[in-house]
Amino acid sequence: MSGLRLTNVTKSFGDFKAIDSIDLDVEEGEFITLLGPSGCGKTTTLRTIAGFHSPDNGEVYIKERLVNNIPPSRRNTGMCFQSYALFPHMTVYDNVRFGLRMRKIAQAEQRRRVTEALRMVELEQLVGRKPGELSGGQQQRVALARAIVIEPDLLLFDEPLSNLDAKLRESVRVEIRNLQKRLGITSIYVTHDQAEALVISDRVVIMNQGKIEQIGDPHWVYDHPKTSFVAGFIGLANIRQGTVQAEEAGTYRIKADFGEVYARVEGLRIGETVSFSFRPEDVVIAGSPGRNTIRGTVHQAIFMGNLTDLFVEFGGVIFRAQLAKGRAFKTGEPIELTIPEDAIRILDRGGTT
Amino acid sequence: MGYIIFFITAAVVVTLFQSVGLFSITGTSHFTLEPWKIVTSREVLDSLRFSLTMGVGSSVGTILVAFPMALYLRKPTPVKGAIGSIIKIPLFIPALVATFLIVNVISYDGLLNEALVFLHVLRKPARMLNDKGGIGVIIIQIWKNLPFVLLIVSASVAGIRDDTIDAAKNLGAGPFSVVRFVYIPLAMPGILVAMILMFIKAFGDYPITSIEGPIYPSSMAVRMYTTATLYQQWNQAAVIGVLIIVTTIFVVAGYSKLAGMVGQE
Numbered sequence: 001m002s003g004l005r006l007t008n009v010t011k012s013f014g015d016f017k018a019i020d021s022i023d024l025d026v027e028e029g030e031f032i033t034l035l036g037p038s039g040c041g042k043t044t045t046l047r048t049i050a051g052f053h054s055p056d057n058g059e060v061y062i063k064e065r066l067v068n069n070i071p072p073s074r075r076n077t078g079m080c081f082q083s084y085a086l087f088p089h090m091t092v093y094d095n096v097r098f099g100l101r102m103r104k105i106a107q108a109e110q111r112r113r114v115t116e117a118l119r120m121v122e123l124e125q126l127v128g129r130k131p132g133e134l135s136g137g138q139q140q141r142v143a144l145a146r147a148i149v150i151e152p153d154l155l156l157f158d159e160p161l162s163n164l165d166a167k168l169r170e171s172v173r174v175e176i177r178n179l180q181k182r183l184g185i186t187s188i189y190v191t192h193d194q195a196e197a198l199v200i201s202d203r204v205v206i207m208n209q210g211k212i213e214q215i216g217d218p219h220w221v222y223d224h225p226k227t228s229f230v231a232g233f234i235g236l237a238n239i240r241q242g243t244v245q246a247e248e249a250g251t252y253r254i255k256a257d258f259g260e261v262y263a264r265v266e267g268l269r270i271g272e273t274v275s276f277s278f279r280p281e282d283v284v285i286a287g288s289p290g291r292n293t294i295r296g297t298v299h300q301a302i303f304m305g306n307l308t309d310l311f312v313e314f315g316g317v318i319f320r321a322q323l324a325k326g327r328a329f330k331t332g333e334p335i336e337l338t339i340p341e342d343a344i345r346i347l348d349r350g351g352t353t
Numbered sequence: 354m355g356y357i358i359f360f361i362t363a364a365v366v367v368t369l370f371q372s373v374g375l376f377s378i379t380g381t382s383h384f385t386l387e388p389w390k391i392v393t394s395r396e397v398l399d400s401l402r403f404s405l406t407m408g409v410g411s412s413v414g415t416i417l418v419a420f421p422m423a424l425y426l427r428k429p430t431p432v433k434g435a436i437g438s439i440i441k442i443p444l445f446i447p448a449l450v451a452t453f454l455i456v457n458v459i460s461y462d463g464l465l466n467e468a469l470v471f472l473h474v475l476r477k478p479a480r481m482l483n484d485k486g487g488i489g490v491i492i493i494q495i496w497k498n499l500p501f502v503l504l505i506v507s508a509s510v511a512g513i514r515d516d517t518i519d520a521a522k523n524l525g526a527g528p529f530s531v532v533r534f535v536y537i538p539l540a541m542p543g544i545l546v547a548m549i550l551m552f553i554k555a556f557g558d559y560p561i562t563s564i565e566g567p568i569y570p571s572s573m574a575v576r577m578y579t580t581a582t583l584y585q586q587w588n589q590a591a592v593i594g595v596l597i598i599v600t601t602i603f604v605v606a607g608y609s610k611l612a613g614m615v616g617q618e
Binding site for chain 1 (some may be wrong): 514516517519520521522523524525526527530534535538539
């Protein structure tokens, strides 16, 4: 069964189109992340699912139920906000039981479920405290308990870890993911942090300027970016343009601005102009001269401990490579690098999966 | 510091002393509790009851009008600017002038009665001027003090974060529950300040109750004035003054306790 389905959803604010014809189908129990830069429409999408915005076009289905005209209070979603949004005048216990109280659950059942939810987030000992007496990480866990205690059809996370320090972010996101797996609740997570998205998601939805650029599991999206935006946003990428010259045995020769490069891809046309990319970590020191060997000059070498970030000048173009721990490099020294033919990805050819 | 303490406390201390026969303006000064006998008189008790009704009625009534307005004006609307300007008009009108203006509206053949009779809400005009219940006084107090109370309550309401409201809605709270469980408790400090200030103004009011209030019972302020100037009983007038101060303190404490209970749900 589908946990969430968006069909051609569009939302504008005045003349500004925040989200444009969004189609999304999320399986029940799946954890998907809406990832993109600020202003790409990911929070607008989340708030439209929650019911805080009404779509100008399209439909929103939660567990196959059309919810377009249903207010947020009756959609049975549990939301965690960036600022936690705890009720400052209520204790931890009253914050967590608030949703149960709105649903007129019996007192004994409220007590049981609140206790269980707080146990899951390991905050049973703080029931009497007010939010102002808690740390950021504790507040976010209370918010999580408050969202799950109502047994929602959907969990919605609006950049919940943005206000936490890096170390706490790492531990809390793992907690969130483990809890979600245990409970099996369909979850939609919004973040601009690509590392976070890749770590915790079943699938990632990359958004840009109100549209979906690509959807896929983290490995696939990282290894097979479909557009220049995705290639550049997820991880590091060298992105160039060229013209397809010839094809032989499943490999295409592409004439780029810096020279010729061979790509083991499918479906190109001779004479077609394409954008292509390859990851810096896929580039290797050339063992022996061959196809896709770049004979360049070290423009800059940054030693980062476990790897070296290398900027190489070749054919008037600066390429980026990341080489595993090895010898030191000097600026200006000649270097030969090889781009594996199967590491090249063709971009901007249409389709989002 | 001494100047501030003296300036603030001198009036209160002198009133207190006058109520026990000291610092007498007329006659000799000597300690006596004789003036305090009026506390048990029917006239003073009726005035106290009337003034309490005006104070509580005006403070509660103004909040009941101001709070929904503050909620409405919290979000930007096309008419927010115009409404904000109109609401401020009473600020520029002195209480005495406001009293006469409102009299035209709520008098026996004023605009309000004519409208209510025309719409068949009433069969004949209602008495809203100089009535024993002080309805006219409360209406004028609300009209005159609404902008002031709205300013305080609006600031309180504006300080409530949008995502706190969104969280309540997301968890199942309908509009009334959002108001009851989120807006009211979080705005309570502002509401309390506004109600206390409003009570003090209305409880101790003179100009509005002297013109629009009933002949009997008069308000505490009017009784104090007539006791002093008409009957030349300054010590007894001081007793009424002390009663006003003490009653105000007790009511303010009561409001604070009530606010604390509401804040804890």
